[in-house]
Amino acid sequence: MNTEHIEHIGIAVKSLEDSIPFYEKLLGQNCYAVEEVVEQKVKTAFFKVGETKIELLEPTGPDSAIARFIEKRGEGMHHIAFSVKDLEGKLKTAEESGIRLIDKKPRKGAEGLDIAFLHPASTFGVLMELCENRE
Numbered sequence: 001m002n003t004e005h006i007e008h009i010g011i012a013v014k015s016l017e018d019s020i021p022f023y024e025k026l027l028g029q030n031c032y033a034v035e036e037v038v039e040q041k042v043k044t045a046f047f048k049v050g051e052t053k054i055e056l057l058e059p060t061g062p063d064s065a066i067a068r069f070i071e072k073r074g075e076g077m078h079h080i081a082f083s084v085k086d087l088e089g090k091l092k093t094a095e096e097s098g099i100r101l102i103d104k105k106p107r108k109g110a111e112g113l114d115i116a117f118l119h120p121a122s123t124f125g126v127l128m129e130l131c132e133n134r135e
């Protein structure tokens with residue numbers, strides 16, 4: 001699939017207010033951005049570790065996918081995001097090779113990235129996100 005690097009690791013948390021101070025201490029840095037992604041019903045907070053970000057995800061409502069995830073499996077690792085070029089082409093290739101897609105077309109994620117998720121049923125149980133920075 002020709003991924004460039006791990007763009008971020010998504011971690012589901014019940015509360016940004018409770019988790020940000022922990023991660024600030026753990027990583028020895030301040031959270032550099034907090035952003036609400038209304039469409040996905042999440043509030044995100046970002047840290048940067050090398051080229052890779054840590055993305056904390058707090059649900060903004062009970063019908064958020066993150067809320068359902070936490071209810072089912074508790075807080076914790078939610079997804080891995082790979083940085084790619086030509087996201088649309090990559091999705092097509094993935095689908096042609098039998099990978100089930102959650103998003104057939106790219107949509108807007110946090111930080112202005114185009115994103116799309118692959119279904120964990122096709123990826124050995126890990127929710128994977130592909131993202132492209134087109135800025």
Ligand code: ZN
Binds near residue numbers: 008055079081
């Ligand atoms: Zn993500």
